[in-house]
Structures are given as C-alpha cells and as structure tokens.
Amino acid sequence: MIDLHYWPTPNGKKVSILLEELGLPYTVAPVHIGRGDQFSDDFLKISPNNRMPAIVDHAPEGGGAPISVFESGAIMLYLAEKTGRFLPADVRGRYEVIQWVIWQMANQGPKFGERGHFSRVGPEAGDQSYAQRRFNDETHRLYGVLNNRLYDRPYIAGDDYTIADMIAYPWTVGWQAQGIDLEEFKYFKRWFDELSARPAVQRGLAVSAGPAEDPASLSPEEQARRRRLLYNQRARPAPAS
Numbered sequence: 341m342i343d344l345h346y347w348p349t350p351n352g353k354k355v356s357i358l359l360e361e362l363g364l365p366y367t368v369a370p371v372h373i374g375r376g377d378q379f380s381d382d383f384l385k386i387s388p389n390n391r392m393p394a395i396v397d398h399a400p401e402g403g404g405a406p407i408s409v410f411e412s413g414a415i416m417l418y419l420a421e422k423t424g425r426f427l428p429a430d431v432r433g434r435y436e437v438i439q440w441v442i443w444q445m446a447n448q449g450p451k452f453g454e455r456g457h458f459s460r461v462g463p464e465a466g467d468q469s470y471a472q473r474r475f476n477d478e479t480h481r482l483y484g485v486l487n488n489r490l491y492d493r494p495y496i497a498g499d500d501y502t503i504a505d506m507i508a509y510p511w512t513v514g515w516q517a518q519g520i521d522l523e524e525f526k527y528f529k530r531w532f533d534e535l536s537a538r539p540a541v542q543r544g545l546a547v548s549a550g551p552a553e554d555p556a557s558l559s560p561e562e563q564a565r566r567r568r569l570l571y572n573q574r575a576r577p578a579p580a581s
C-alpha cells in the first residue's frame with residue numbers, strides 16, 4: 341500500500357494521475373498547505389522541503405522498511421521503476437523520458453508557478469508588471485517548446501505515453517487562466533485533448549483531499565495569515581546540537 345501525501349494542486353495531481361494509470365492501491369493523506377500541514381514534524385521527516393506531494397511505500401521492492409520519496413519527479417520515476425511501466429527499459433528511451441521529467445521540474449513547474457504567483461499578489465506588494473511580463477513570456481515560450489515537441493510525435497518522449505506526459509499535463513489544465521490561446525499551439529492541443537479524455541487522467545484529476553473549502557468563507561484575517569504562511573517563508577532554525 342502507498343500513502344500519497346497530497347493536496348489537489350497540479351504537483352499533487354501528477355502523482356494521483358500516475359497512481360490511477362497504474363491501478364496501484366493508495367490512500368490519500370491530506371496535506372492542507374493553506375493551514376500549514378507541510379510544516380508538521382512528521383511531514384518534514386518525509387519531505388524536508390515542506391512541499392507536497394510525497395509518498396510512503398509500505399511494500400518496497402526487495403522488502404524491508406517503508407521507503408518515502410518527495411519531489412514529484414522522483415516520485416514518478418520511483419513508481420514507474422517499481423512497476424516497470426510508463427518508463428522504457430532501454431537507455432535511449434529511458435533518457436528521452438528522464439530529460440523531459442527534469443524539464444518539467446526545472447522549467448514548466450517553477451515558471452508556471454511563478455506566473456500564477458505574480459498574477460495573484462495584490463497591490464500592497466507594489467508594481468509587479470516586470471515579473472508578470474517575465475513569467476507570462478516564459479509560460480508562452482514553454483507552451484511553444486511542448487508544441488514543437490509534439491509536432492512530429494504523439495507523446496512527449498516519442499511513440500509511447502509515459503510519465504513525461506503525466507508530469508507535464510496537470511500544469512496545462514489551467515491554460516486559459518495562463519493566458520494561452522490553444523489555436524496558437526495546435527500540436528499541443530491534440531495531445532492535451534487526448535490526455536484529457538483518458539479515464540485514469542480524469543480520475544487522477546478528481547482526487548480530493550476532503551471537502552472543498554470556499555476561499556470566500558475565510559475571514560480576512562485568516563486569508564492574510566495563509567498568504568503570509570505561503571508567501572513569506574524563511575529558513576527554519578536547525579536543531580540545537
């Protein structure tokens with residue numbers, strides 16, 4: 341059995357989609373990031389960067405103690421290796437996939453994430469126009485990278501659907517809010533429509549972490565507390581020796 345430490349964001353949904361595609365049994369352990377669950381001592385033991393997703397595999401290959409993995413790219417690789425699926429075994433095919441998994445982790449995820457951040461910050465943070473333009477442009481550029489990649493192959497790593505597709509897809513579900521015109525990226529759109537129609541992708545996207553909360557129901561004080569918690573993080577002190 342696998343514990344999925346999860347909150348329903350694009351990074352969390354990468355892993356729920358893969359688990360659904362694999363048909364592996366898992367239980368969801370909610371990490372309510374607005375309330376600050378990611379800072380609990382127990383969670384930091386498995387995810388020292390105070391970010392979800394993370395997994396704990398209670399039945400790892402070869403037996404022994406449970407294995408925990410944080411960082412969604414590492415989790416995708418771990419689950420693909422464990423099951424021998426969605427990651428080719430030959431060196432060429434394998435590194436086609438791995439380089440796109442790392443592309444997602446180093447480019448698409450962070451840049452799209454910062455685009456979202458700078459589009460949300462309020463006027464109290466001052467003029468954000470430079471940062472907004474920078475990350476809107478990067479987002480547009482990265483859609484172009486995907487579109488050009490998908491021009492002459494059905495999936496990101498080639499002929500087969502792999503974890504490279506599953507890791508990039510959830511960040512594109514918000515294309516409209518990201519200011520993207522799908523007519524400009526028709527090869528991307530073909531891929532996006534195909535993945536969106538997969539039942540396991542739909543199940544993975546729908547995985548919840550409990551009843552949805554209406555942000556408007558939060559008091560202004562609670563909203564401000566949550567913004568500080570998420571937007572003003574600084575180093576945690578090391579334990580005393």
Ligand SMILES: N[C@@H](CCC(=O)N[C@@H](CS)C(=O)NCC(=O)O)C(=O)O
Binds near residue numbers: 373449
């Ligand atoms: N590179 C990480 C990013 C994970 C990440 O940024 N998770 C966010 C939610 S999407 C989080 O846990 N945020 C909590 C916080 O900012 O304290 C991964 O891909 O796993």
